[in-house]
Amino acid sequence: MAHGAGGKASRKLVEGLIVPILSGQAPPSLGDAAHVQFNGASLAITTDGFVVKPLQFPGGSIGELAVNGTMNDLAVSGARGQALVVTFVLEEGLPTPVLEAEVRAMAEAAGRAGVSIVGGDTKVVEHGKADKMYITTTGIGAPLPGITVDPASVLPGDKVIVSGPIGDHGITILLARGDLDFEADLTSDTRCVLPLVEMLAATAGPGIRWMRDPTRGGVATSLNELARDCGLSIALEEELIPTRDTVRGACELLGLDPLHIANEGQFLAVVAPEYAQTALSALHAVPGGEGARLIGEVREQPAAAVLVTTRYGGSRIIDMLVGDPLPRIC
Amino acid sequence: MCLAIPGKIVDVVKGTPTLGTVEVGGVRRKVDLGLLQDNMPAPGDWVLIHVGFAMSKISEEDALDQMRTLAMLGEAEQAMQEVRGYGLDESPPQKT
Amino acid sequence: MRFVDEFRDPEIIQKTAEEIRRLVDPARHYRFMEVCGGHTHAIYRFGLKDVLPSNIELIHGPGCPVCVLPMGRIDDGLSISKDPNVMFTAFGDMMRVPGTQGSPLEHKAGGADVRIVYSPSDALKLARSHPEKHVMFFAIGFETTAPSTALTLMRAKAEGIRNFSVFCNHVTIIPAIRAILDSPDMRLDAFIGPGHVSTVIGCRPYEWIAVNEHKPIVVSGFEPLDLLQSIVMILLQLRAGEARVENQYKRVVPWEGNKAALRAMAEVFELRPYFEWRGLGFISQSALRLRDAYAEWDAERRFAVPGVRVTDPRAAQCGEVLKGVLKPAQCKLFGHECTPEHPIGALMVSTEGSCAAYHNYEHRKELVKSIQSAA
Numbered sequence: 001m002a003h004g005a006g007g008k009a010s011r012k013l014v015e016g017l018i019v020p021i022l023s024g025q026a027p028p029s030l031g032d033a034a035h036v037q038f039n040g041a042s043l044a045i046t047t048d049g050f051v052v053k054p055l056q057f058p059g060g061s062i063g064e065l066a067v068n069g070t071m072n073d074l075a076v077s078g079a080r081g082q083a084l085v086v087t088f089v090l091e092e093g094l095p096t097p098v099l100e101a102e103v104r105a106m107a108e109a110a111g112r113a114g115v116s117i118v119g120g121d122t123k124v125v126e127h128g129k130a131d132k133m134y135i136t137t138t139g140i141g142a143p144l145p146g147i148t149v150d151p152a153s154v155l156p157g158d159k160v161i162v163s164g165p166i167g168d169h170g171i172t173i174l175l176a177r178g179d180l181d182f183e184a185d186l187t188s189d190t191r192c193v194l195p196l197v198e199m200l201a202a203t204a205g206p207g208i209r210w211m212r213d214p215t216r217g218g219v220a221t222s223l224n225e226l227a228r229d230c231g232l233s234i235a236l237e238e239e240l241i242p243t244r245d246t247v248r249g250a251c252e253l254l255g256l257d258p259l260h261i262a263n264e265g266q267f268l269a270v271v272a273p274e275y276a277q278t279a280l281s282a283l284h285a286v287p288g289g290e291g292a293r294l295i296g297e298v299r300e301q302p303a304a305a306v307l308v309t310t311r312y313g314g315s316r317i318i319d320m321l322v323g324d325p326l327p328r329i330c
Numbered sequence: 331m332c333l334a335i336p337g338k339i340v341d342v343v344k345g346t347p348t349l350g351t352v353e354v355g356g357v358r359r360k361v362d363l364g365l366l367q368d369n370m371p372a373p374g375d376w377v378l379i380h381v382g383f384a385m386s387k388i389s390e391e392d393a394l395d396q397m398r399t400l401a402m403l404g405e406a407e408q409a410m411q412e413v414r415g416y417g418l419d420e421s422p423p424q425k426t
Numbered sequence: 427m428r429f430v431d432e433f434r435d436p437e438i439i440q441k442t443a444e445e446i447r448r449l450v451d452p453a454r455h456y457r458f459m460e461v462c463g464g465h466t467h468a469i470y471r472f473g474l475k476d477v478l479p480s481n482i483e484l485i486h487g488p489g490c491p492v493c494v495l496p497m498g499r500i501d502d503g504l505s506i507s508k509d510p511n512v513m514f515t516a517f518g519d520m521m522r523v524p525g526t527q528g529s530p531l532e533h534k535a536g537g538a539d540v541r542i543v544y545s546p547s548d549a550l551k552l553a554r555s556h557p558e559k560h561v562m563f564f565a566i567g568f569e570t571t572a573p574s575t576a577l578t579l580m581r582a583k584a585e586g587i588r589n590f591s592v593f594c595n596h597v598t599i600i601p602a603i604r605a606i607l608d609s610p611d612m613r614l615d616a617f618i619g620p621g622h623v624s625t626v627i628g629c630r631p632y633e634w635i636a637v638n639e640h641k642p643i644v645v646s647g648f649e650p651l652d653l654l655q656s657i658v659m660i661l662l663q664l665r666a667g668e669a670r671v672e673n674q675y676k677r678v679v680p681w682e683g684n685k686a687a688l689r690a691m692a693e694v695f696e697l698r699p700y701f702e703w704r705g706l707g708f709i710s711q712s713a714l715r716l717r718d719a720y721a722e723w724d725a726e727r728r729f730a731v732p733g734v735r736v737t738d739p740r741a742a743q744c745g746e747v748l749k750g751v752l753k754p755a756q757c758k759l760f761g762h763e764c765t766p767e768h769p770i771g772a773l774m775v776s777t778e779g780s781c782a783a784y785h786n787y788e789h790r791k792e793l794v795k796s797i798q799s800a801a
Contacts, residue, residue: 008767175357180544181382184357239436249355249427253379254544255333255518311436312443314473314650316787322766323531326518327544329333329381329571330463330492330778332464332570332622334648336429347581355427362547364577365687376429378625378678381517381567382545383574386625386684388429392677400438400651403445403658 008320010216011225032212033077035143044079046070047138053131055098057176059168059187062135063105065264068192069215070139071113075197076211076267078149079141084110086120089134092127102133113192115139144198146205151229153209158298159276160234161269163196163283164189164291166219167247170261170325175250180327182253186246189265196289200269203282207275213267217321220259222268223306224320234306236296255328259308260321270298334380336388337361339371352379429677433649434472442654443477449661456482457613458660459750461603462620463490463778464648470787472650482657485750486783488602489620491566492519492776493748494703495595497738500525502731503564503593507538509729513556514540515549516564523775526736530564546578546592553582553590560589562725565596570622572596572714573687576694579716579723593725594715597701599623600631601712605703607639611751616660618653619645621675626691628683632671640669647675694720704738704772705745744771747780754784755792761785 033046050066067084074081086106090099110117168189175182193213200208210230214222219241223234243251243258251258271279276294283292302317309315337352348363350371362383363370369387371377377384450456460466466486469475475484488494504525507514514530521531521542534540539559543549546563553561565575575592582590599620606612619632624645632643642663646656656674663670673679694717701713716724738744741759746752754760754773764770766782773779777786 179542179548181548182357182359182544186356244356245427246356249357252335252427252430253354253357253359310473312439312477312650314476316470316473317789319766319786323522326521327542328519328777329517329544329567330467330490330519330776332462332568332620334570334622334625336427338428346584347577362545362574362577365573365684365690368686378622380570380622381574382547383577385570385573385622385687386678386680389677393429393432396651396655396674396677397432397438400442400655403438403441 008322011320031077031149032073033079033141035077035079042143044074044077044141044143045138046073046077047136048073050135050137051131052173054176055102055132057188058172060190060264061102061105062133063102064109065190066135066137067106067109067113067115068190068264070137071115071192071194072213072267074139074141075192075194076149076213078147078197078201078208078211079143080194080198081113081115081139081141083116083118084137084139086117087136088120088122089130089136090122090124091130091132092124094132098132102135109192113194144201147201147208149208149211151210151226154226154230154232154270154298155209155272156232156298156300157273158209158270159273159294160223160236160296160298161271161276161279161283162219162242162293162295163193163266163269163289165242165244165247166214166263166266167243167251167258167261169264170218171247171250173262174254180254182250184246184250186244186250189263191265191288193265193267196283196286197267199282199286199289200279204271204275204279207272207279208269209272210270211267214263216262218258218260218262219268220257220306220318221320226270227304227306231304233299233302233304234296235299236306236308238308238310240293240295242291242293255330256325257318259318260325332380334378334385336376337379339373339375339377341373342371350377350384352377352384354379430649433647433651435651439477439650439654442651442658446482446654446657446661447479449658449665450479450481452481454481456615456664457485458482458616458618458657459485459487459606459614460618460646461487461489461599462623463493463776464622465618465620465646465653466490466780466783467778468648468650468653470783474650474653475788477654478657485614486780487606487750488703488706488748489568489599489623490773490776490778491568491571491595491597492523493744493772493779494597494602494705495523495566495772496702496704497525497736498734499595501527501736502733503562503725504528504530504533504538505731506562506593506725506729507533507540509560510539511558511560512539513552513559513561514538514564515543515552515561517544517566518542519776520564520566523772524769546575547581550578550582550587550590553587557589560591562591562593564593567596568599568620568623569626569691572695573626573684573690576690579694579720580690582723583720588722591723591725591728592716594695596695596714597703598697598712598714599627601709602703602706603635605706605709606749607635609749609751612749614641614750615664616641617643618656618660619643619671621645621647621652621679624673624675624679624683626684626687629671629673629679629681630683636669636671642669642672644672644674645679647678702735705748707745738771742771744773747773754781755789757781761789
């Protein structure tokens with residue numbers, strides 16, 4: 001199963017096999033978190049699994065990813081994460097200091113994010129399974145007032161904003177694995193984006209149509225999901241998409257597209273045009289939000305597709321990732 | 331075929347093979363300079379990199395020359411239009 | 427990025443595109459073939475078709491080493507990977523290419539030791555650090571890549587590294603161009619020549635195209651301005667009724683090629699009498715194999731391989747698309763049975779194959795245009 005990298009293969013597995021069995025009806029729009037009614041109030045709930053290799057990498061580690069990733073899923077669904085529970089699946093023989101380091105990393109990340117880890121479970125599996133450590137988390141949170149995230153509300157003319165430079169995490173991991181023998185001053189962008197989302201909700205709440213954190217499969221996959229869900233076209237202007245030089249350099253060398261590379265500390269937002277400038281200024285005012293950029297807009301055509309245009313008028317369709325982003329030499 | 335990218339040599343380690351560290355937008359990798367043994371590059375030179383080997387030295391002069399030629403495109407044609415516009419076999423000059 | 431960004435300058439691109447519009451004869455339909463898969467990829471990635479006048483048609487040629495590799499060769503390479511002591515290494519480009527029993531990645535999922543390498547020298551490094559395994563490098567590529575494989579084999583031999591071998595599928599570009607020109611359905615006005623192959627073989631090997639076939643060939647770089655400038659140069663030749671070899675990619679391509687690279691290739695490789703190209707059939711003197719002096723590092727000699735010929739389904743029209751006779755969308759299987767997720771032919775597997783490139787970058791734009799014009 002080449003389903004791990006996000007994109008088409010994962011989506012088929014989820015939508016074609018898992019969801020129909022579990023929900024007993026046509027697949028719902030698969031957002032990052034579900035908002036359920038609980039005792040007369042709304043509760044946001046999400047779950048996620050973390051299997052990154054290597055466990056530690058420049059800028060973070062699996063534990064930190066787990067906390068931030070779950071908080072981010074809640075945030076982009078329009079909710080403030082309040083409690084997490086976590087399961088560790090550990091490979092027999094994993095040195096205790098490695099586990100301790102990750103638990104500490106999670107505690108620190110939770111402290112920074114303002115969320116409590118209230119419970120969990122641990123299982124040990126035999127040597128050779130679990131790639132040293134897998135972590136799964138479930139998070140619950142309170143929906144933020146005045147904000148609804150719904151692809152059906154997206155309209156032609158809406159603007160697309162990204163919170164910061166793309167591709168940092170995926171390239172950091174690729175280089176950290178060591179097989180490609182490249183070095184770069186690059187770190188994962190893993191962080192909790194809740195403060196940015198809260199600022200957005202407070203200043204431009206009524207104008208927010210949709211948000212997502214573009215993790216596996218990158219910005220291209222998330223925007224293709226949106227395009228498919230709302231039936232409209234997402235038109236991006238290539239030179240407006242923020243990318244660090246190092247990420248660009250690595251992608252050129254390896255024949256990869258930054259739009260397909262995973263991010264762990266960024267989010268996308270589609271905003272009504274009259275709120276776009278307010279949204280950007282609000283993000284710029286938050287520490288860590290300086291890199292936010294307006295990168296495109298929603299149009300009617302080409303329907304259900306993402307189009308990237310250059311300043312000289314050249315354009316290309318960019319699709320979801322099919323499998324892993326593989327380096328190429330041709 | 332052939333994804334090959336320009337990179338700057340930042341150091342050269344002589345040996346068998348002779349390796350150079352190249353930098354592309356902040357990403358560094360050691361590349362094999364064996365295919366350039368007849369004209370070994372030095373730190374500061376730019377080379378074309380393909381599958382971890384340096385294939386060719388990049389000529390800054392030729393690159394600048396190319397940009398100059400491209401920048402001049404259309405200027406020759408504009409000059410011609412201007413000259414035609416003088417209408418030397420007709421009456422008063424018309425500037426386009 | 428130096429030597430990259432200058433050649434993507436939007437204003438100069440627009441100017442060059444205007445120059446092309448000035449140079450074309452509106453009554454004429456031009457057909458230019460870019461031989462190299464890298465050019466195909468660049469044309470789509472930079473959306474260059476949008477800035478060219480509609481009477482210039484770019485035909486994608488057979489310069490995609492993954493696309494022309496017969497399935498039987500992939501089966502042969504993967505059969506070696508079934509040995510638990512063997513580490514199968516290859517470029518990322520190969521990893522999703524299906525053989526009859528699945529792709530390298532699928533074999534990996536089934537337990538084989540399959541690894542992506544960026545360089546043949548990385549494969550050799552793996553052999554040095556894993557003496558308990560035999561590292562086999564599945565080599566593909568035209569003359570751009572062959573010298574690197576050659577140097578790696580020379581190093582392996584010099585260091586006496588015995589747990590390393592190469593399964594060699596290197597092919598040469600000139601016979602492929604000849605096959606195109608010999609094809610009776612072909613009508614081309616000029617060639618955009620492969621820039622990176624030419625850093626090795628130089629520009630002389632194309633002279634027969636100009637002299638015997640009377641077609642201009644301009645050796646081109648890969649940035650938007652390189653391709654557009656090459657088209658300007660072709661149009662100027664056509665206007666003057668000329669047919670010459672020109673080097674647009676002067677900053678990188680030496681007219682005489684890279685002698686050290688050619689020496690390395692000659693030391694390690696010899697031409698196979700013939701080799702099967704997927705979609706083009708058997709072509710003589712078109713592929714490389716290891717010389718006897720390197721027999722010990724030749725995977726085909728160290729391992730027994732099935733060597734079975736696998737023919738493509740008759741409905742797949744890869745050959746015609748490869749030769750530029752058909753457009754991808756004209757193949758009956760395109761977009762239905764054959765898509766990037768389940769490719770039938772290799773042109774859909776490799777991201778620079780015409781069909782994959784067209785499907786990923788272009789197809790929906792064309793569908794929309796046809797819906798809009800029908801409305």
